[in-house]
Amino acid sequence: MSKLPNNPRTDQMTPGDPDALPAPEVISVTTHKVKCDGGGGALGHPAVWYEMGEENFVECLYCDRRFVLAEGAGGH
Numbered sequence: 173m174s175k176l177p178n179n180p181r182t183d184q185m186t187p188g189d190p191d192a193l194p195a196p197e198v199i200s201v202t203t204h205k206v207k208c209d210g211g212g213g214a215l216g217h218p219a220v221w222y223e224m225g226e227e228n229f230v231e232c233l234y235c236d237r238r239f240v241l242a243e244g245a246g247g248h
């Protein structure tokens with residue numbers, strides 16, 4: 173019986189840094205105010221609004237998504 177080793181520390185994703193978290197999803201937006209609900213489904217969370225303020229990005233506290241203001245967006 174040939175059973176593949178179930179080793180979570182494979183180097184297929186990030187060689188040299190096995191503890192690195194997968195890169196969060198980056199979403200390009202055109203406004204400083206964004207809404208995130210995790211995309212719905214099993215990974216969803218209550219809808220929350222974020223205001224970037226003086227920054228040009230914001231990260232969701234629930235799902236770690238990063239909303240980045242698109243280049244050239246009229247933020248002001």
Ligand SMILES: [Zn+2]
Pocket residue numbers: 208209210211217232233234235236237
């Ligand atoms: Zn979120």
